Amino acid sequence: MTEVSMGPVARLSRLAHIFFMNRKEKAYLKELAASGMFDPVYYKGAYPGINPLFRRMPMRHYVIFGEKRGFRPNPDFSPHAYLRFNPDVAKLNEAPFRHYIRAGQFEDRITKDLPPSFNLEQIEMPVLRFDPDRKIARFAVVAHVYYHDLWPEFAERLARLEDADLYVTLTYRGEESDALADQIRAEFPGAVVVPTPNRGRDILPFLMLVNAGALDGYEAVCKIHTKKSPHREDGAEWRRHLIGGILPDEGLEPLLERFVADDRAAFWVADGQHYTGTEWWGSNFEVTRDLMRRLEIEIDRDTLSFPAGSIYWIKPLMVGLLKGLCLNEQHFEPEQAQVDGTLAHALERGMGFLAMEADQAVLQTSELKAGGAGPKTGQGGAPLRPAFTSAFYLPQFHPIAENDAWWGKGFTEWRGVTTARPAFDGHTQPLLPSDLGYYDLRVTEVMGQQADLARDAGIDAFCVYHYWFDGRRVLEQPLDRLLTRPEIDFPFYLCWANESWRRNWDGLSGEVLLNQSYAEGFEAKLVEDSLPYMRDPRYVRPDGTRPRFVIYRPEDMPDPAASVARMRQHWRDAGIEVELGAVCFHVSGENPVAEDLFDFWIEMPPHGMVTQDDYLFGGPEGDKMGRDIRGGFRGLVYDYNRVIANSQSEDYVSQLPQNTICGVMPSWDNSARRGVNAHMAYGANPARFAIWLRQLADTRLAGSYRQELFLNAWNEWAEKAVLEPSLTYGDLYLRVLRAQIGAASPRN
Numbered sequence: 001m002t003e004v005s006m007g008p009v010a011r012l013s014r015l016a017h018i019f020f021m022n023r024k025e026k027a028y029l030k031e032l033a034a035s036g037m038f039d040p041v042y043y044k045g046a047y048p049g050i051n052p053l054f055r056r057m058p059m060r061h062y063v064i065f066g067e068k069r070g071f072r073p074n075p076d077f078s079p080h081a082y083l084r085f086n087p088d089v090a091k092l093n094e095a096p097f098r099h100y101i102r103a104g105q106f107e108d109r110i111t112k113d114l115p116p117s118f119n120l121e122q123i124e125m126p127v128l129r130f131d132p133d134r135k136i137a138r139f140a141v142v143a144h145v146y147y148h149d150l151w152p153e154f155a156e157r158l159a160r161l162e163d164a165d166l167y168v169t170l171t172y173r174g175e176e177s178d179a180l181a182d183q184i185r186a187e188f189p190g191a192v193v194v195p196t197p198n199r200g201r202d203i204l205p206f207l208m209l210v211n212a213g214a215l216d217g218y219e220a221v222c223k224i225h226t227k228k229s230p231h232r233e234d235g236a237e238w239r240r241h242l243i244g245g246i247l248p249d250e251g252l253e254p255l256l257e258r259f260v261a262d263d264r265a266a267f268w269v270a271d272g273q274h275y276t277g278t279e280w281w282g283s284n285f286e287v288t289r290d291l292m293r294r295l296e297i298e299i300d301r302d303t304l305s306f307p308a309g310s311i312y313w314i315k316p317l318m319v320g321l322l323k324g325l326c327l328n329e330q331h332f333e334p335e336q337a338q339v340d341g342t343l344a345h346a347l348e349r350g351m352g353f354l355a356m357e358a359d360q361a362v363l364q365t366s367e368l369k370a371g372g373a374g375p376k377t378g379q380g381g382a383p384l385r386p387a388f389t390s391a392f393y394l395p396q397f398h399p400i401a402e403n404d405a406w407w408g409k410g411f412t413e414w415r416g417v418t419t420a421r422p423a424f425d426g427h428t429q430p431l432l433p434s435d436l437g438y439y440d441l442r443v444t445e446v447m448g449q450q451a452d453l454a455r456d457a458g459i460d461a462f463c464v465y466h467y468w469f470d471g472r473r474v475l476e477q478p479l480d481r482l483l484t485r486p487e488i489d490f491p492f493y494l495c496w497a498n499e500s501w502r503r504n505w506d507g508l509s510g511e512v513l514l515n516q517s518y519a520e521g522f523e524a525k526l527v528e529d530s531l532p533y534m535r536d537p538r539y540v541r542p543d544g545t546r547p548r549f550v551i552y553r554p555e556d557m558p559d560p561a562a563s564v565a566r567m568r569q570h571w572r573d574a575g576i577e578v579e580l581g582a583v584c585f586h587v588s589g590e591n592p593v594a595e596d597l598f599d600f601w602i603e604m605p606p607h608g609m610v611t612q613d614d615y616l617f618g619g620p621e622g623d624k625m626g627r628d629i630r631g632g633f634r635g636l637v638y639d640y641n642r643v644i645a646n647s648q649s650e651d652y653v654s655q656l657p658q659n660t661i662c663g664v665m666p667s668w669d670n671s672a673r674r675g676v677n678a679h680m681a682y683g684a685n686p687a688r689f690a691i692w693l694r695q696l697a698d699t700r701l702a703g704s705y706r707q708e709l710f711l712n713a714w715n716e717w718a719e720k721a722v723l724e725p726s727l728t729y730g731d732l733y734l735r736v737l738r739a740q741i742g743a744a745s746p747r748n
Contacts (some may be wrong), residue, residue, distance in 0.1 A: 011221060014054070018060050019592075028098050029063050030072075035101045039074040042282045042340055045275075045523040047071055047729060063095075073281070075340035077111040086108040123172045123197050125162065125204075125329045128212035138217045139256070140163040142209060144202035146171040148180050154226065155187055157247055164222070167214060169205035171198045199506030200332035202310055203344040210322050213730065219260050220268075222246065222259070222313050227614065231605040245270020245365045250404035255368050259313055261373035267351065268313035274362045275308040279351070284469075287346035292353050293426030294325050294683045296640075299353050306352030307362045308657035310344075321354045321687060324565045328476035334645035358687035370712065379741065384697045386709035386741050388542045390661075391454065393462035393714045397476045402474055403587065406503075406513055414438050417717045423633035423729050424625065426746075427670050428728065435725035443479035448488040454726070455491075457734040461540040462714060466494040469525055470519045478562065483536055493540045494533060495550035495583075498557070525564050527570035536574060542706070546579035550602065554582045560593045561678050584608060595657040600705040603656065603663035604712050606643055606681060614642040616682055627683075633676045640667070640683035644692045648699045662700045664692050664711040669720035680720075686732045692742040709741060 021029065044050070047066070064072055070080045082096040083089055084110055100111065141164050145151055148170075160165060161304050163538050166188050170177050172195040181193045193212070196205045202225035210738075215221050224247070227239040246253070259268045278301065285301055292299050333342050355362055363372060396413045397402075403411040420430040432438075434722040437592055439446040454462070467474045482490055494653075503511035533539055534547040541547050555561045564580065571578045580591070581600040586606055595601075615635035616624050623629070625637065646652050647664075665715040667684035701707060713721040725731040 001040060003693075006547070007241040008026055014065070017056060017064055018057060021060065021064065025063050028095060029059060031098060031101055032059055032063065037074060037077075037097075037101060041279050042075055043071070043073065045282060046278050067097060069096055072112075076111055079114045082109070088391065089648070099101075100123055105257060115205055120504045123195060125197055125199070125208065125350070128208065128214065128596055130212055130214045132213060132216065137165045138219050139222065139463070140167060140215055141165070141224070142167045142169070142206055142215070143294070144169045144223075145172075145180070146198070146202070147226040147228055148173065148176060150226040150228075151180060151184070152225070154243075155184075157243065157249075160249075161247070161252075165218075167201075167209055168193045169208070170195045171426050172196060174554070180217040183371060197329075198226075198335050199329055200336075201226075201342075201344040201495045203347055204327075204329060204332050207322060207325075207327055207480050209294065210319055211326075211328070214728070215319050217240070217318075218316065218319075218740060220256065220315060221319060222312050224311050229311065236365075238309075240311045242273060245273070246311065246313055249367075255365070256313070257371055258368055259363070259505075262368075264359075265363045265368075265372060266315050266318050266358060267362045268368060269307045269309070269311070269362060269364055271308070271364045274305070274364050276300060276305045277417040278304050280304055280306070280308070282345070283341040284346045284349055287341070287343060288349045288353070288568045289344050289348050290425065291343070292326065294327075294428070295321060295354075295355050295357070295616045296426055296428055296683045297685065298683070303356075304349060305356065305362065306349045306351065308348065310348050312351075314502050316735065317358055317360075317687060317690065318351070318354050320735065321367040321685070324685065324729045324732065326728060328573070330688075351414075357657070357685070359691055383740070384701050385706075386701060386704075388460050389458055389709045389711065389741055390461050390463045390493075390542075391714040392716070392721075393464045394716050395441055395464060395467075395475045397439055397715075398475075398477060398517060400474055400477075402514065412440075413718050421631065421670040422628050423631055423671070423676070424629050424634075425670075426627070427671075427682075429669065429679075429720075431669075431722065433689055433724060434725045434727045439472035442481065442710055444478070444481045444485045444488055447478065447482060447490045449491045450714070450724070451488075451730070453734060457737040457740070459714075459723075459725070459742075460492040460540070461493060463495045465491045465497040466499055470512055471525050471529070472514075472516055473529070477589065479533065482538075483532060486537075489538065490524050491538055491540050492533075492552070493548040494530060494724070495552055497552045499553055508589065518556075518563075520556055523566040524570050527567055527574065530571075531574055531576075534578075542708070543579060543580075546577050548579045550581045550582065551598075552582065552583050553585055554593045554597070555585070555591050560591050561597055562728050564597055585657065595659070598707075599659065601657045601660045602710050603647075603660055604710070605647065605665040606638075606664055606668050608655075609643045609646045609652065610638050611642075613644065614638045614646070631676060633678075634674060635671075635674065635678040635680070637680050637682050640681040640688060644688065644695065646661070647692070648695060653700065659705045661708045661710045662696055662704040663712055664689070664696060665712045665721050666723055667720045670718060672718035672720070684720075686736045689733060690740060693737070697740070713736075 039057050043058045043062060044055055050061060060206035062071060067079050070078070072078055077097060077100065079096040082100060082104070089096060089104070092099065098113065100109065141158065141161060143154055143158065143166070145154070145168060168184050169192055170181060171194065177195050181195060184191055184193050193632050196208065206223055206459070208213055224243050228236065228244065231275035261264055287671055330344055352362060396412065399410050399412055418430060422429045434448060436446060441447065464479060467476070482488060498516050500512050500516045503513060530549065539547050552562070557563045566579065568578065579599050581602055582598045583604050584600045585604070610614070612620050615621065615636060615638050617629070618635055619638070664690050665683060669678060671678040671680065701709065711723065714723050716722060723733045723737065725734070
């Protein structure tokens with residue numbers, strides 16, 4: 001809303017008035033300031049058209065001009081409503097808010113219009129199911145209709161859209177809504193129309209679709225709603241500006257194509273709807289902070305940038321992060337006509353932090369027309385993609401006799417995963433599987449499903465842990481069963497996990513459960529056991545010729561150089577020249593290994609990437625997190641974002657062998673194994689993972705061994721190093737991976 005148009009003399013008079021108040025106005029101003037009930041941040045945010053000079057003195061503006069025009073001094077007081085509900089006050093010829101400060105607040109007087117939602121027929125939030133394989137358009141439009149009378153205005157604009165699926169959520173009003181739903185289905189036969197209870201404004205119905213997977217797979221989603229903004233005098237004009245800015249009558253297609261192609265763009269809003277500056281916080285900082293911590297995102301009160309008005313185009317990564325918030329109806333307050341301070345208002349501001357977390361931008365229409373946000377790096381052009389990508393693969397998802405004896409009957413990796421609990425607010429545990437469920441790897445078809453998901457994301461092979469103890473094998477069933485199923489396309493190679501198994505699962509201390517003794521002649525036996533796998537056509541040869549084999553801890557062998565030489569010779573005797581590699585472990589073993597002993601080394605985050613300065617809890621400086629720690633937790637928490645930075649620091653990289661494959665991890669948290677003694681990387685989510693991948697492509701991938709990339713890991717569920725779909729993020733990690741390293745896809 002803008003100040004009323006007037007001539008120069010009148011404008012000077014208004015300006016003088018703000019500095020030279022009369023006696024009554026000065027007394028009111030003093031009372032208003034003393035009451036603490038005037039919210040200047042809200043006032044400036046709700047009425048952005050106030051003259052810039054007056055915005056510096058919002059309380060004076062309210063006393064002299066604002067109250068007479070019905071402006072609210074805070075979200076919960078409407079001058080016009082106060083007078084309407086309290087006619088005795090109107091007869092006193094007194095400023096309504098001044099009366100409320102003096103007396104009304106002690107008399108429980110009504111201060112604002114009662115929301116019509118109190119009289120709405122209540123229904124349950126619907127449970128939705130969508131076929132993930134259904135045919136969809138390139139784009140989706142989600143329209144929430146609270147004010148049913150505005151539907152014709154929306155229908156006219158929506159009828160002009162092409163290549164877009166339509167979803168309409170209706171605040172339920174009984175028969176009126178039933179009739180409107182029928183009308184919408186008749187006008188738009190392919191539309192999904194869903195009546196919803198009046199809760200969470202337009203945000204909760206949108207999240208209902210997000211959580212159900214309805215919006216998965218679209219290149220961009222448009223979110224609009226029947227906004228009237230009764231606290232603003234220009235509500236209708238504002239709504240048309242917001243919607244017309246992102247669904248213009250002409251020129252939508254080229255703008256939308258530009259938005260989709262701009263990988264720095266997260267949101268597209270109408271001009272004037274990218275709000276920046278802390279004056280827009282209102283009473284929403286604490287709720288927004290707690291909300292963002294559900295994704296392990298820390299925010300700063302001194303930073304705020306967000307798409308205002310809750311009307312925008314949104315990219316798939318942002319949709320996936322919204323799903324990761326795991327919000328439902330119970331998280332949203334009952335409707336009481338609030339204009340600030342609710343979860344819906346906090347989430348509006350949180351959208352900006354989602355974009356910042358991904359190093360992406362909120363674009364306004366004029367910016368999009370001018371060229372958008374530009375490339376993600378200063379280099380421009382297509383990002384460098386790995387020539388070959390591997391992922392560590394854990395086969396411990398089936399019961400074995402040894403685990404039955406050590407950990408209890410029927411033990412598998414899933415037991416700890418399902419019982420992990422958060423140690424503090426913002427600790428995202430438990431992380432549970434979705435698409436593949438709690439699988440048993442004795443069912444070999446699961447491995448085929450995993451391979452399909454990995455291949456689609458750009459992963460070329462699984463590096464499968466090979467548990468071999470002087471001829472004794474454990475956890476061998478998945479691969480052995482795979483050898484009998486040649487029709488299942490599961491590309492793999494072996495990593496000999498040559499650590500002794502210990503009671504506390506860290507491989508470095510605790511009671512030894514299964515010892516790795518390196519008995520004389522172990523090399524020949526190990527090679528012999530590897531041959532059936534290497535002779536399988538699915539065993540991977542990344543260089544096109546040599547089958548690959550990896551040793552996890554070569555330093556643990558009594559004489560690494562001699563053992564490696566004997567192993568190579570035994571493979572040659574079998575007619576196989578092997579490409580042999582090793583893992584760059586974070587703790588040196590007893591027997592140092594020369595860099596040139598192996599053809600390549602594998603970087604395995606977080607090993608070697610965490611410094612003393614990176615700890616948020618449990619490090620040299622103690623607790624730097626500043627929040628309640630629960631359950632007696634005494635482990636270590638370090639900053640995932642510092643690990644990203646460390647992985648590219650000159651000091652760290654200079655210490656790596658020249659022939660190292662660079663590596664990344666989606667997350668790390670072994671709470672499921674070690675409980676209160678867990679080590680975890682705080683701040684991990686798909687957006688930060690995408691940044692790590694992108695930065696690595698810019699800084700290190702070209703120098704990586706054969707331009708390869710290693711992922712830690714595919715399915716280390718008990719360490720939360722997981723790329724497989726989860727209940728929290730769905731398949732977002734895989735979609736991020738495909739966008740960064742896979743073949744170009746329009747759905748990225």
